Amino acid sequence: MSIVLRDVHRAFGRNQVLRGLDLEVLDGETLSIIGFSGAGKSVVLKHMVGLLQPDSGDVVVDGQNVSGLDVRELNRLRCDIGYVFQFAALFDSMSIADNVAMGLRRIPGMYDEEVVSRVRECLALVELEGIEDRYPSELSGGMVKRAGLARAIATKPKYLLYDEPTTGLDPVTVTVIDRLIVRMKEELGVTGIVVTHDIESAYAVSDRIAMLHDGRMRTCGTVDEIKESDDLLLRSFLEGRPELTEMAS
């Protein structure tokens, strides 16, 4: 198991978001986490990279309990994790090349020539050649997402965490991003965790899909198992039918 969450609880003030979440992500697979807005999907991702700490329970990544790591160990682990933010979170005062190079500059002993070459390689991988000197504000939404992906893969991570990678994009760009996610798995062999509302996108990129509801894992299975599930709540989400949500509850 490459990423394991055991009985994770997390509250924000009086809002108990995670209530004993258990989740296992297998090496080399792409797992999509779906669920209603506010279910805590992004919170789960942030626990995996140590941006949030659980109130109780364990988050184990690559055999290491994230909440037990000191800063140095956590930074070392983070070099193995790429995080693609919902709105890319590119540094707007920096060029795209500098954005992609940020993680590389934290690798000891890496020469400038290697950094430049790796930046070009990553931008080529996401089909953004020739935009090194441009700034995030000069790019379209789809290009910004791809630049965020280029930054996330620059350090050759073992894990890629995608937070709503296709939200707000047109259908063609959604397909481009979906193909990139599949390509990252096939060409780089990364383990991917995708948080998404976009069920078609989840079908396209996932080996397994997990549904988060009420702070716990409601269901988890292969794409075919999810499509055939007769869980009313899952069906209501997949088919966009609120009446099924009421029946399920």
Added chain:
Amino acid sequence: MNGSVLTPVEYVGRWSINRVQSLGKAGYLITGALRALRNVEIWGPRLIMQMVSVGVASVPIALFIAVFTGIVLALQASYTLTGAVPIYLVGTMVGKSMILELGPVLTGLSLAGRVGASTAAEVGTMRVTEQIDALETLAYDPLAYLVVPRVLAGVFMFPVVIVLASAVGILTGWSASLMLLDMSSAEFVRGLRLFFQPWDIQFAVIKSLSFGLIVTSVGSFYGFHAKGGAGGVGVATTRAVVVSSMLILVLDAFWAVVLL
């Protein structure tokens, strides 16, 4: 009934809890920033850029204020002193006031607006657009990357800007005395040197250091804890300017009591 009685109590309770929480967050930020000092490889390359942004870019506004303060000081001193004491004391008043009080405090307040606001707005925008989270995921300590270079730049550059502004204020006071008052250079310089002590400049530098520390730390603190979107950044920026301006005045009184 209970609700109407308890509401003010609840309000005070909530206000108190928020203040204690803010103190806790401030303590966390300070200890984190002190620990982050050892990450020279992160803040070192950004220090010069921040010194330019905090110091060099603030020179025009600081000098603008100093020029007019010097002129007004000379004219008001002349208006107050003429006929009562020798006119050369205009030089004394201009020099002492600019070095000990008006140079540091007026420049400090103007920089609280310029530097404090830009620090809170920049860091706050990075917070609400998840750029600070992105820094963490890329194995950067955000305190070392964002806070330490800004605070060090404030500590190094505020004294430079304030000493420069005080000098320019004295020069314009001198010029105004020559052009608008019936004074000679010799009289002005005599007054300027009359009660001058090197300690005055050290006092101004100590005040300036503390102002630089406060303005950049408060701006970083409110930016770092900004919430929500543009509105949250606006609130953080406003608070940064108001709180750092108030703290400048408190520190001004503190140093006067302790050092004079």
